[in-house]
Amino acid sequence: MRLLTHNMLSSNIKGVTQGFPLQIEVTKSITKQVDFNPDFIKNMLVKVEWKALVEAARAMGYGELPETVEVGMVEDEDFLRKFHHALLEIHLEEGFLVCPQTGRKFPVCKGIPNMLLNEDEV
Amino acid sequence: MSRHSSLEFREDIRKMPYRTAQIRLVASHPEVYEPCDDSFLLVDALLSDQANLLHHQPRVCVEVGCGSGYVITSLALILGKQESGGVYYMATDINPHAVSVARETLNAHGIDADLVITDVASGLDKRLEKLVDVMVVNPPYVPTPEEEVGCDGITASWAGGEDGRSVIDKILPVADKLLSDRGWLYMVTLTANNPSEICLQMRRKGYASRIVLQRSTEDGQGSMIGSLLSQFPRFPFLTHGDSKKN
C-alpha cells in the first residue's frame, strides 16, 4: 500500500469524528521504483493532505519532506521527486492502520488495507 | 534477471497499447467474479463513450466492486497511457480475494491504482468527497433473498437482494457524495432493478441520464431479458439482460 492510499483513508467506525489520518504501525515496508510522472504528481499535490503525508512518511522512516508546501515548489523538481518517492514508492506491506480516536487497528496484509468493520462497528 | 525481464515486459506494453484489458492477463481465483457479459457490456459502453471520456479529462476515477480488475484496468487503457499519467485510479471490493486478483490484473497491464477492501467506499468517502470525475460500477444486481447480500466470496458478486437493488441503493448515495460537480457514473443495471426509478431518484438530485448501451441477453430461462439502462449526460447508466442468472 503506497502512502497515497493512506492519504485517502479515514476510520469508518460508527460515531468516530476524528478518523483522519490513520496512524501507521509498520511490520514490513518495501520500496518499489516507479517512473517519475510530473503531471500525475502535480495533479496529486492539490488532493493530498500534506501534514498527513509528512507524518506517514516519517512513520515509514522517510523524513525528507518539508513541513509545509509553498507556492512555487510545484516547479521545483527536487521537491517533486521527494514527493513522488513518499507518495508512490514507499509501501506498507504488512502492518496496521490505527484509528486515531478509538485505537481500532485495520490490518494491511500483502500491501492491501482491509477497512471492513465488525457488525457492532457499523 | 527477473527485474530485467519485468522491465522489458513493461516496455512491451508501452509499445503495443491494448484498447482494453486482455483476458489472458486477467488474474483469477475461484471466489472472484470472472469477466462476464455484464463486465464486457460496461467496458464496451466505456469504449463507445471513449471520445466523451477523453474530452471529459477525468482526474480521479473510482470503481466500486472491482472483482478481477477487468473494468478499472480497461478504463485506464481507454483513457490512454498518456492521459492516464495524470489520472488517479482507486478501486474497492468487499471480497478480499477480488482485491488481490485485481492487483495482479493491474500489474500485468502496467497500470497503477489504489485498492482497498471495503464496503462500497466506506473509509474513502471523507477524503474523496466531490473529487471523483468518473465512477464505474457493475454491481451485484440479481434479485435474491436478502440474506444472500454481502455474503462471503463469490455470492457477493451477484446477490442483489429484493429487486436486485440492495447494493445498488447503497451505492447511489455514495456516488452522489463522491462525484465532483462534473462527475459521471457508469453503471450496469437490469430491467428488474427498475432503472427508470433509479434515474428518477437521481434526477431529483440533479443528474441527467442516458443509455450508453443496451443488450438483451437470453439467459435460457426466458425471464428477465434486460433492456434499458438509463443515464444522464452527467450520469451514464446502462442496463442489460440478466446474464448472471443460471
Ligand SMILES: C[S@@+](CC[C@H](N)C(=O)[O-])C[C@H]1O[C@@H](n2cnc3c(N)ncnc32)[C@H](O)[C@@H]1O
Ligand atoms: C458483478 S461483480 C463485477 C466485478 C467486476 N467489476 C466486473 O465487472 O467483472 C460485482 C462485484 O462487486 C463486489 N461487491 C458486492 N457487494 C459489494 C459492496 N457492498 N462493496 C464493494 N464491493 C461489493 C463483489 O465482490 C463483486 O466483485
